[in-house]
Amino acid sequence: MPRPVPVPDAVSKPFWDACNERRLIVQRCSACDRRQFPPEATCRDCGSEANLEWVATSGRGRIHGAIVMHDSRIKMWQPLQPYNLVGIALEDDPAIKFMSNLPGVPVHEVPVGAAVEVEFIEASPEQLVPEWRIVG
Numbered sequence: 001m002p003r004p005v006p007v008p009d010a011v012s013k014p015f016w017d018a019c020n021e022r023r024l025i026v027q028r029c030s031a032c033d034r035r036q037f038p039p040e041a042t043c044r045d046c047g048s049e050a051n052l053e054w055v056a057t058s059g060r061g062r063i064h065g066a067i068v069m070h071d072s073r074i075k076m077w078q079p080l081q082p083y084n085l086v087g088i089a090l091e092d093d094p095a096i097k098f099m100s101n102l103p104g105v106p107v108h109e110v111p112v113g114a115a116v117e118v119e120f121i122e123a124s125p126e127q128l129v130p131e132w133r134i135v136g
């Protein structure tokens with residue numbers, strides 16, 4: 001599926017730059033040892049700004065849940081309805097969720113609980129974005 005092109009800001013730019021190098025990173029707060037995604041200017045737990053750093057992830061996860069989208073607000077996806085909207089729980093920290101369309105998997109056939117791995121697809125010639133595929 002085509003992807004909306006992200007517009008990186010000062011907070012999210014390291015994440016999008018890492019995607020262009022095919023690396024999936026998340027923020028980590030060294031004050032409370034908590035990871036978070038999506039990127040924010042401060043730690044969602046302790047409010048610290050100075051202690052946020054970027055850390056690598058394994059790029060692996062599990063399918064946490066799935067719905068079938070029939071009524072998207074994203075105009076570019078409306079002609080592709082119905083499509084999968086899948087929640088991915090990150091292996092390194094299952095509290096962190098990513099969204100996926102799980103390309104190639106028919107709607108109503110998403111294997112919840114299956115292991116997935118990140119891949120990177122072009123949202124534009126200048127920007128790669130994360131997508132997920134089933135492994136094993």
Ligand SMILES: [Zn+2]
Binds near residue numbers: 030031044046048
């Ligand atoms: Zn914190």
